[in-house]
Amino acid sequence: MLEALFSEIYMKFKLNFYRKIFSRFETREASLTAVETLCVEVIYALDKPTINEFARFVMISQANAAYKVQSLIKKGYVLKERSETDKREFTLTVTDKFKHYYGQSAEYMDEVMRRIRERFTENEIRIFEYFLETISNELMPEIILNKKLQLS
Structure with missing residues (x-):
């Protein structure tokens, strides 16, 4: 699942x-x-x-x-x-x-993030952020980003 x-x-x-x-x-x-x-x-x-x-x-x-x-x-x-x-x-x-070209494509990400903030509590979002940060930093060591991507 x-x-x-x-x-x-x-x-x-x-x-x-x-x-x-x-x-x-x-x-x-x-x-x-x-x-x-x-x-x-x-x-x-x-x-x-x-x-x-x-x-x-x-x-x-x-x-x-x-x-x-x-x-x-x-x-x-x-x-x-x-x-x-x-x-x-x-x-x-x-x-x-x-950045303009890419920003238009990032609009969907912004929309999904808005929906997440509307749907879940602050505590649930903090837990979700913790999971995402752990996945990015610890469970995906093959790809290292030099910066935090600015999507919008």
């Missing part, structure tokens, strides 16, 4: 995100391919990775990663900035254009 419910919730968030992406194709607002969308989301989640860090994370060659990043730069979704700690390196950051 737990596995099925967790899978169902995860699938609903993914399907809502995909629906938003495809609706942009319908209105010709989309300028990112599906793969580019995934790449820029990974760059955002990794919080200023180098091209090499991005390539290693998504398990592609550095040349392939550089090609994908260059396309995202041309489209205005990613910037390549000189590293503050090592002037020989460049880090990747997302632009406001991406």
Whole structure:
């Protein structure tokens, strides 16, 4: 039961995100391919990775990663900035254009969070937050986020 419910919730968030992406194709607002969308989301989640860090994370060659990043730069979704700690390196950051694009997709998350706050007591929400924090920090050690993602 737990596995099925967790899978169902995860699938609903993914399907809502995909629906938003495809609706942009319908209105010709989309300028990112599906793969580019995934790449820029990974760059955002990794919080200023180098091209090499991005390539290693998504398990592609550095040349392939550089090609994908260059396309995202041309489209205005990613910037390549000189590293503050090592002037020989460049880090990747997302632009406001991406944040706007991504923010529209995060509206569903905001709506679900609003519904949670309406449906559950403060104590139940604190317990839920504890479970989520434990899952994120202790039970998912394979993925480490450098920052807390700002979704809205």
